[in-house]
Amino acid sequence: MIKIDFQYQTKYGVYKDALHLPDSHGLEQSEIEAIKQQRLDKWLYIIENPTDPEPEIEIVELDGINYEKTEVDGKLILTPIEE
DSSP states (O other), rough: OOOEEEEEETEEEEEEEEEOOOTTTTOOOHHHHHHHHHHHHHHHHHHHHHOOOOOOOOOEEHHHHEEEEEEETEEEEEEEEEO
16 A cells, blocks of 8 residues: 655645555556546535535524524524623
8 A cells, every 4th residue: 555645735725635545556647646636626626615604693682681592403592692
């Protein structure tokens, strides 16, 4: 088994990764470079296209006390906000 460490400098910082290949992988250098580029491209896509937006915090006031309203597993949770 061989390990090929690699990294790319991007506008988001340094992307570091490694390929773990069997000793008899039979890949040409150009194929290895293509795999590295695919890994970088997938990472950049994830960074540039987030799937889960941050949930907005909803504030509820009850009896003069502010609560942060969240829902977990279908259950409403009110957490008091300390001011």
